[in-house]
Amino acid sequence: MSIMFSVNYLIFSVFITLFGLEVGIAITLLLEYDKYKDKLKKFLMPLWEVTGTFAIFYIVNLEATVPSLLLLLGTVYVAPILVAAIFFILRNAFLAYSEYMGDKGSEKRYLRIYAIATIAVAFIAISVLDSGISGIAINTSSYSISLLRMFANSFNILMFIGIALLSVFLAAVFFWVKEYRWFPGLAAVLGVISVALAVHGSLLYMFSSAFGLGLPYLIGLLAMLGIALLLYYRDNRYAKYIAILWFFLAINFFGFMQSPYILGGTVNTNNYIATGPIAFYINIVTLIGGAILVVSLAFMVYISYIKKSNNVKG
């Protein structure tokens, strides 16, 4: 895997991890609004902009990484992506509206719309990614797509259910409520089973026999159950960091298994990766910009941890 594609996958993984957590928050807001709302919002408010910016980062980095593939990807995915963009606007707008609403009724209503919009973005995005992985519903010679097939196939539906459950696992670990101590473990088991069924039931041909044994799922499941048990018996100080790291690694693991192929093995991305001076400058900008980004994010986290000053002066 080239440096450029690895960086692209890294950005993608950070975005998916952040967005996965947000999907978990959205589902939790719909199911247990009163109990979790304050905890969830405290975390969500400073971070939602960063998540959205990572989405753009991924898209622009993809444009820089595989420019020759853009004609195919741009032509084929125009409808689902622009519809997802509509829900993305709703997600942003209603979260911001909810932040400053004085009355509780409006806040609840707006947060629910935010949650539904976020889940809709996730469903469309996962469907696009699934068809990108599997090639289901895509005709690469005529640059066309069957939208019905893209959304309504067993691989996509099982993957969405699995990822949604794993997102709930992540959110449950992050915003631990002791009354629901069995919940992360259950979400983890069901989530892994659903992803395993999707990959092995619908896309068996894509993976080598080593992975066909189900080893990665067993490892993933054990890791998550470990986290759930850690939560069950101890506090969540470490569990949430381990969970987020696991989620991040799992996405990378899943992606590297297929590299360098997409669209059901029909397109080798190595043949499309940018080379020459543009690749050099992109790598330089990634390095410098990435360093600034890390420092800025570290500062943001630092600020969120420091307490209010009792001695404000100017």
Add this chain to the structure above:
Amino acid sequence: MIPVFDFDRFLMGFSLGIHIILAVIGIALPVIIVTAEVVGIKRNDPYYTRIAKRLTTMLIVFFAVGTASGTLVALELLFLWPKFMVLVGHVAILTLYIEVFAFFLEAIFLGVYVYSWDKFDNRYIHAFTGVLVALGAVLSAVFITMLNAFMNTPVGFNIPEYIKTGIIAGVQPLAVLATPSTLVEVAHVVSTSYFAGGFIFIFYFAYRMLRSTGDERLHYRKGLNIAFSLTLIATFFAVITGILSISGLYAFQPEKYAAMELDLYPQTHAPELLGGFYSNGTVKGAIASIPNLQSILATGSANGAVPGLSSYPSSTWPPLVVHFMFDTMVGLGFGFGFVMLIIFFMLVLKMHPFDRKWVLVLLIAAAVVAVLLLELGWATAEIGRQPWIVYNVLLVSQAANTSPIIIPLAIFFVVFYALVLPFTVLVIKRLLRDRPVANEQV
């Protein structure tokens, strides 16, 4: 039958038309907020601190909707114009790529700024995080404009070979950051963004002053002082860079220049034509024609030659409505200069213009026209480049996604925005109404 690429054009233009308003708010507002906060700290004046806090609430909502509409525009670039993005990806992607980091700077420090009002012993540090928000916002505009400059004056690859064979070769990525039109275009976009964004807040403060009394009125008046000062400076630079932009067009996009001036033939001693339209090979209905003025403005000499549309095939002429748009823009611009000068002299002469109702009404009317000017400005620039998406290199029709699904999407987006934008304004109005100025903590 209307070709699908015209729906691409419409959808892109419509989305940009909406986004540009939110973008200029996002560029100007952090500057107003930080100025208010710093003045508040320096003078220990709670009014200014209150202004900064209340405007931050607005900024969050506008940022949320603005980044989403910006995301939509970024996606549309790829999905409506895939062949264009293949070219950009190979040659000019550095502009968009660096812009993402500027966007990160803005987004991260906006989060820091909003949620750290009481976290620093030294309040100037908090204000500094606001400066980084403003810096991120303006840098985003700078790098996006660099891509637009590339579309107007493409460089950085072997253009003849690309036109002949479609092969992208001889790529020089850094050349794209400094095309012949980059500097002037960036300067014009930045100054007009502060101009239009500033005027939107002049509207807000002037309107609120008209509807309030006592302490609350004083609050809005102080806000108006800041917004007006920013806008006055921006107006000066917008006029200068606007004139330089026209000179740039003359030098680098002569066909677009000829369309905007409605010059049918190349000529010396060219008059400046006010109004008029093209009909059957001639110009009709001009309001006035000022002898030699166009040659003087474009070349510095009455004897200077200006280009004419007859030098180019009519198939590549831009829609000649750009002449009307250009004249309207220049006329309104002059009107603005006049209004700003009157108020500026009233301020210098200590005539307290903002205490006069007619001045506030005039400013409100001017703000509405400022937004119209903003839209006219970018529409003239973009329509003036048609039928090219990359000037003299790639046609809009060649670059477009011609999937028929674009047609319902275009209609749907219009309906969607028609609902979301008024709702956003309503929400902001309601949340500010629910938080009276007097109750704002400082």
